[in-house]
Amino acid sequence: MDRRDFLKHLGWVISSGGILGGLSADAWAKMLNKTYDTTKHYYGMGIDIDKCIGCGRCMQACKTENAVPAVPYYFRTWVERYVIKTDRTVSVNTLNSDEPGDVLVEKDVLRSFFVPKLCNQCDHPPCVQVCPVGATFKTDDGVILVDSKRCIGCRYCIQACPYGARYLNPETRVADKCTFCYHRLVKGLLPVCVEVCPKQARVFGDMKSIASPLGRFTRMNKIHVLKPSLNTDPKVYYANLDGEVN
Amino acid sequence: MEAAQNFMELSKQVVGFIYPNEIDIQWSILIVVYPYITGLVAGAFILASLVKVFNVKELQPTYRLAMLTALAFMLIAPLPLQLHLGRPERSYEMFMTPNLTSAMAMFGFVYLWYLMLVLLLEIYFEYRRDMIVWSSESTGPKKWALKLLSLFSTDISEKAVAFDKKTVKIITIIGIPSAFLLHGYVGFIFGSIKANPWWSSVMMPVVFLFSAIVSGIAMVMLLYMIIIPLRDGKIDMKCLDRVASFLFYAVIVDFSIEVLDFIHRLYESEESIKILSQLVETKLFMSMVVLQILLGMLLPLGIMVVIKVFRLQEEVRKLLYFVCGLLIQLGIFSTRWNVVIGGQLFSKSFRGLTTYKMELMGIEGFLVALALLIIPFVILSILIKLLPPWKKGELAGS
DSSP: OOHHHHHHHHHHHHHHHHHHHHHHHHHHHHHHHHHOOGGGOOEEEEEEGGGOOOOOHHHHHHHHHTTOOSSTTOOSEEEEEEEEETTSOEEEEETTSSOOOOOOOGGGEEEEEEEEEEOOOOSSOHHHHHOTTSOEEEOTTSOEEEOTTTOOOOOHHHHHOTTOOOEEOTTTOSEEOOOSSHHHHTTTOOOHHHHHOTTOOEEEEETTOTTSHHHHHHHHSOEEOSSGGGOOOOSEEEESOOTTOO | OHHHHHHHHHHHTOEEOOOGGGGSOSSOHHHHHHHHHHHHHHHHHHHHHHHHTSOOGGGHHHHHHHHHHHHHHHHHTHHHHHHHOSSGGGTTHHHHSOOTTOTGGGHHHHHHIIIIIIIIHHHHHHHHHHHHHHHHHOOHHHHHHHHHHTTTOOOOOHHHHHHHHHHHHHHHHHHHHHHHHHHHHHHHHHHTOTTOTTTOOTTHHHHHHHHHHHHHHHHHHHHHHHHHHHTTOOOOHHHHHHHHHHHHHHHHHHHHHHHHHHHHHHHHOOTTHHHHHHHHHTTTIIIIIIIIIIIIIIHHHHHHHHHHHSOOOHHHHHHHHHHHHHHHHHHHHHHHHHHHTGGGSBOTTSSEEOOOOOOSSSTTSHHHHHHHHHHHHHHHHHHHHHSOSSOHHHHTTO
């Protein structure tokens, strides 16, 4: 076998392997999908502030995965950068949003950290309460979704969301937001932001299972949620969250 | 590219930090127009009900005008909402599958109840006898229009007319709580949003209601002062003084409630107080402090006190009433603006302010809003042609 033949064969092997692999992944997903029972899960996400390095990969991956409009100001998930200075003033900006961040002198900085944000998938979701047509709803497995075929685009849910997690999609003219990558969940996959995080700052899991990564995360950390006084019962749990964050 | 440019332009005007999705103002000038219009409906109706239920005889010359004004504005009220929807073709979903926990879902039902059961029925019974008489006196399309509007009824016997009068009274009695419901409900849509401290207040429906009464009475007063001279009539000063008197009391109640709300917020001084103070001091200074409070509330209040204390001549009173009416309209429109737009100018992170750039031409732009404010007057002029609020003798002041 000369080198040319070898490369030819190698090409065949790789491509057929890829097809077979793809098929089996698909078959695996289908099998999972068939057995997927919404009542057996209840999803949540944990975020460890101390682990986030502000690389922004989650934001990019989310935009690609979910076809979020490319214009810079719509996000299903975004990362905020907090800088608390020695004079106790706080400066915040969103990563990648073309906002000029403060030029910092290190000795002026008391502490600084990144805060990934997304829809909190509240257990008492105000957006579901106010939707006039029931287009926004909570699934059995605890995810808040928008039925884009029913939404009338009144934007009451956007007003009702305390976390700024929703926007009106300029292409579909209906409300849009993070779904925990529901299309991936039902296939047994992780939300894409969790998958791409290089530091495992985001932990996803099933709250019905004590052995899930989220179960461990909530056991091992002191947990805080955003705006607890509003009684929305968020299912995005933060570890090492600073009191300045809201 | 345009979107990106738009973003750059807007982001330059952002002060502090806002959540990225907050750069868009969701509820535009059209949603300012909507509570303004429904407020006029509710207010005009309350004025009308003073005649029928509370027997304030001096106000009789404004009764029919007030009812027609309420109807003209009510017919347009759903339009700004419809035009502002992202998917207007789906608005019927609100009737088909209303979500019962949503304040907004009730809009269609409250609206239909008020339009069909209160306004149209009351106007029908109020005008039934006259429509039959007028249709017999006129010819051509007007005759048939009146016949149709009277639903082809022909009975003008005393018994039938007495029945009409009684029915009008009953409908008005049902109508008063309905008018309260209509506008209090609009206030509730805003007041029940706990995510927004500028809106979230139990006082919101009450503030909306009294500002509605103020704007409605002032609007009918203005229309009365404009239309009567146009029809070569004589303004009934007794009536005008009485309307202005009710307007004065309504303004005092409205002002007191708003001041109470303001003091309460300031005294409680919750988490949001810093950003809200900044909002009022910067972005809303003109529309709130100058237009709403100084020009739209305190100045007319002062003028009305002057009228009450000093016995001014008829002509001077008329002029001052007219100025008051205009200032109050300006003030109440600013109130709506400050609630709707103001409530969206600060970030829910309480760390920054954004800005609203009104379009001129677009469907949610200035021109459409202006058109929506003008159309009711066109409808009113047609209604007045078809269903004159005054008989010839009344116009002459007898």
